[in-house]
Amino acid sequence: MSSRFYLDVTGTLLAYKGELGDYYCMAAKSVGLPCPDYKRVHEGFKLAYSDMAKTYPCFGHAAKMPNIVWWRTCVRDSFVRAGYDYDEETFEQVFKRIYASFGSSAPYSVFPDSQPFLRWVREKGLMVGIVSNAEYRYQDVILPALGLNQESEWDFGVFSGLEGVEKPDRRIYEIALERAGNIAPEEALHIGDSMRKDYLPAKSVGMHALLLDRFKTPDAKNWMQSGVTMENHNELASLLKILPPVDFCCVYGSALHPNNRDKSSMVDYILGVSDPQQWHSDNMKMNQDHYASWMVHLGGAKLITNVADEIGIGVHFNPFVSWNDKMFKYGVVRMDGLIQDLLQWDRFYLSGRLQKPVQILIDNLDIANINSINLRAATSAALLLLPSQFTEEDLYAKICSLSYMGDLRMLFAEDRNKVKKIVQGQFDLFQTMYKPFLKEYATKDLLRFSSSGGHHKAIHLDYGLSAASSLVFSLPPTVGSQMGMKFGEKKKLSESGQVMHEVVIGSREEAAECMRKIVRRRVMVSSARQAVSGFLTVGAVHGVRYLANKMHKAWRSWT
Numbered sequence: 001m002s003s004r005f006y007l008d009v010t011g012t013l014l015a016y017k018g019e020l021g022d023y024y025c026m027a028a029k030s031v032g033l034p035c036p037d038y039k040r041v042h043e044g045f046k047l048a049y050s051d052m053a054k055t056y057p058c059f060g061h062a063a064k065m066p067n068i069v070w071w072r073t074c075v076r077d078s079f080v081r082a083g084y085d086y087d088e089e090t091f092e093q094v095f096k097r098i099y100a101s102f103g104s105s106a107p108y109s110v111f112p113d114s115q116p117f118l119r120w121v122r123e124k125g126l127m128v129g130i131v132s133n134a135e136y137r138y139q140d141v142i143l144p145a146l147g148l149n150q151e152s153e154w155d156f157g158v159f160s161g162l163e164g165v166e167k168p169d170r171r172i173y174e175i176a177l178e179r180a181g182n183i184a185p186e187e188a189l190h191i192g193d194s195m196r197k198d199y200l201p202a203k204s205v206g207m208h209a210l211l212l213d214r215f216k217t218p219d220a221k222n223w224m225q226s227g228v229t230m231e232n233h234n235e236l237a238s239l240l241k242i243l244p245p246v247d248f249c250c251v252y253g254s255a256l257h258p259n260n261r262d263k264s265s266m267v268d269y270i271l272g273v274s275d276p277q278q279w280h281s282d283n284m285k286m287n288q289d290h291y292a293s294w295m296v297h298l299g300g301a302k303l304i305t306n307v308a309d310e311i312g313i314g315v316h317f318n319p320f321v322s323w324n325d326k327m328f329k330y331g332v333v334r335m336d337g338l339i340q341d342l343l344q345w346d347r348f349y350l351s352g353r354l355q356k357p358v359q360i361l362i363d364n365l366d367i368a369n370i371n372s373i374n375l376r377a378a379t380s381a382a383l384l385l386l387p388s389q390f391t392e393e394d395l396y397a398k399i400c401s402l403s404y405m406g407d408l409r410m411l412f413a414e415d416r417n418k419v420k421k422i423v424q425g426q427f428d429l430f431q432t433m434y435k436p437f438l439k440e441y442a443t444k445d446l447l448r449f450s451s452s453g454g455h456h457k458a459i460h461l462d463y464g465l466s467a468a469s470s471l472v473f474s475l476p477p478t479v480g481s482q483m484g485m486k487f488g489e490k491k492k493l494s495e496s497g498q499v500m501h502e503v504v505i506g507s508r509e510e511a512a513e514c515m516r517k518i519v520r521r522r523v524m525v526s527s528a529r530q531a532v533s534g535f536l537t538v539g540a541v542h543g544v545r546y547l548a549n550k551m552h553k554a555w556r557s558w559t
Contacts, residue, residue: 004180005121006173006202007154008192009132012212013114014146017107020045024079027097036084044081046369047343048074054247054274054335054365059135059161067135067161071099103137105145111214118153128154131176131190133197135161156180167197168364173205193217196363236267237361239321239328244282247335248272249362252353266319269330270350270358272338272367276316277305279332290318292538304537308332312533313347313526319538335365342367342374345476348522349530352403356422357429372436378402379437380474381519383446384512388463391456395438396423396430405516406524408531446470468508475515482518483511 007013021038028035052074056063060070075095079086086094101107121128132138139150139157148154158176160166165175173190177183185206192198193212202209236251253268273279280291281301288296295304308316314337319329333350341351354371355378382398390398400419423430441447446467450458461467472480480503488504505511 004127004129004183004188006129006131006176006188006190006207007118008190008194008198009130009134009138009143010108011193011214012191012198013118013148014108014110015214017109023098023101023107024094027094027101030097031090031093033086033090033094036079036082040082041078041084043373044083045074045078046366046373047081048077050339050365050370051077058164058166061161061164067137068099070135071095071102075099103141105142108142108146110146110148115147115153118148122153122155127156127180129176129180130154130157130159131167131172131192132157133160133166135159167194168201168362170201170205173202173207177205177207196360196368236359238324238326239267239269239330240361242287242323243271243330244273244279244286246271246273246279246362247364248338248360248367250354250358250360252356252358266327266329269328270315270338270353271330271332272335272365273332274335276308276332276334277301280304280316287321290321295537307533307537311536312530313349315349315530316537317534338367339365339370342371343476344478345374345377345519345522346478347526348403348519349526352523355403356400357426357433375433376437376440376474377476377479379434379441380471381515383441383461384468384471384508384515386461388461389458390461392431392459393423393427393456395459396427396434399430399434402519403523406520406522407527408524444470463508465505465508468511469502469505472503472505472511472515479515479518483514486514487511 010016019038019042021036021041024041025035025038052070056065056070059065059067072095075098076091079091079094118128130139130143136159139159139162143149143154150157156179158172158179160172163172163175165171176190177185177188180188186208189208189210190198190202191210191212192202193214195211199209199211237249240246240249248271250270251267252270254265278301284291284296284301291304295307299306304316308314315331315333317329317331321328321330337347338350341347341349342354345351351374354367354374360368378399379395381402382395386394386398397419400422404419438447442449446462448460450460472483475483483505484501484503487506487510489501490504491501503511
């Protein structure tokens with residue numbers, strides 16, 4: 001039996017009350033300003049928080065940045081990204097209200113079972129520790145204000161803002177074990193609501209772990225439906241043991257297909273790193289045989305990075321990597337480039353990959369959250385291209401096909417039934433990924449669902465011009481801007497009084513065709529550039545081998 005219990009805080013012991021926009025709205029109103037747009041503020045905050053967490057992790061711990069300065073910078077950037085650039089005096093008044101609110105008990109509520117459970121555990125003579133990605137106010141102010149006190153409900157806390165390390169880094173769990181008296185990992189149980197930040201890293205250090213999925217999150221449901229067990233996860237993550245550290249890692253492709261029986265096929269990875277040149281330099285010291293020999297000897301890490309950036313689209317792939325009797329392929333991308341593609345579709349390469357089911361293994365910068373913007377845009381693009389009545393399977397097939405429109409490989413080196421196989425084989429995963437956006441669009445009366453039919457139940461789409469304009473507005477800014485150059489733009493005031501630019505479309509068909517051409521061209525250019533870059537970087541032998549494998553699959557699908 002475990003003698004030490006560790007618990008996450010937000011989502012496990014307590015929850016947020018209301019929406020982020022509620023508190024930003026109250027702060028704005030307190031100084032006589034109109035409410036900012038909830039959606040834009042929420043998305044602006046996600047991006048601002050992600051940037052701050054990357055630049056000054058653990059609430060500025062390493063940089064010795066005062067907590068209030070960290071949050072002031074983050075909140076200021078959130079407003080600016082949302083389109084609200086207040087003057088300094090006004091912003092300071094708004095910020096003080098927001099900072100005070102989130103430093104109190106006001107935005108939080110304790111789950112009814114939290115306090116009784118904590119007290120029951122301590123009455124049994126067991127030690128309770130808190131392990132949380134939170135700043136010092138959680139320990140000193142927020143938890144006590146909510147009735148969760150040190151000594152009565154918990155014994156000690158490990159907070160990222162005080163320790164300088166945060167989940168999912170395994171070191172925060174090692175600190176927790178030390179804090180409990182250097183106990184053995186198998187004597188401890190960690191309970192949390194995140195597969196990525198709680199369950200997996202706790203298990204990785206040898207602790208027992210329990211996933212508490214209070215909100216039926218897509219993260220947990222996705223994991224369960226994918227059939228990936230802890231054993232499978234460890235197997236997928238085994239390659240990372242021989243590589244330098246990464247900020248993001250996901251597995252994609254046929255390895256995740258539930259009907260894939262070909263254990264000899266390559267397992268495909270995307271690795272996100274902050275500095276590709278430095279990462280490749282470190283990796284060549286560890287795994288020089290992963291690279292084409294001519295690149296190693298002629299220019300090394302600098303040449304590899306330059307070819308990826310200048311000839312390709314910022315991704316360097318190493319295929320046919322053999323490890324533990326398996327074959328792997330991994331692509332290395334700069335984190336900034338990955339985020340930019342998810343938000344803007346400027347290359348529509350990795351953004352297309354992440355519009356389909358992937359298994360995220362490492363996500364230090366919360367790319368899964370940022371990807372929600374990419375998924376919403378993909379939903380809007382697919383709806384623009386679909387007829388007024390379609391099935392859920394049709395929708396996912398259209399989303400899946402976006403990243404193949406214009407892809408030169410589809411002419412001769414891809415399975416002609418690829419999209420159909422991906423969607424039918426992973427329908428439940430697509431459904432989990434896109435359900436929030438379908439629900440959102442149904443609430444806006446853009447969609448209406450039939451009551452029965454399973455995968456093939458009919459979905460009815462509002463085919464009016466206003467609905468089409470709404471879908472265009474949800475596309476990435478660079479796509480909308482390019483459409484605006486063709487059709488023109490008009491200014492309009494949002495409900496919050498903010499000036500916004502809207503593409504003027506004459507017909508739904510024109511808008512759909514324009515968007516199709518923009519996406520098709522981006523995919524065509526990116527696929528061509530990446531093909532040339534890939535052939536150069538993997539060497540002639542591996543290049544021919546990889547192309548032959550692809551063409552063999554394509555040939556089988558045509559015969």
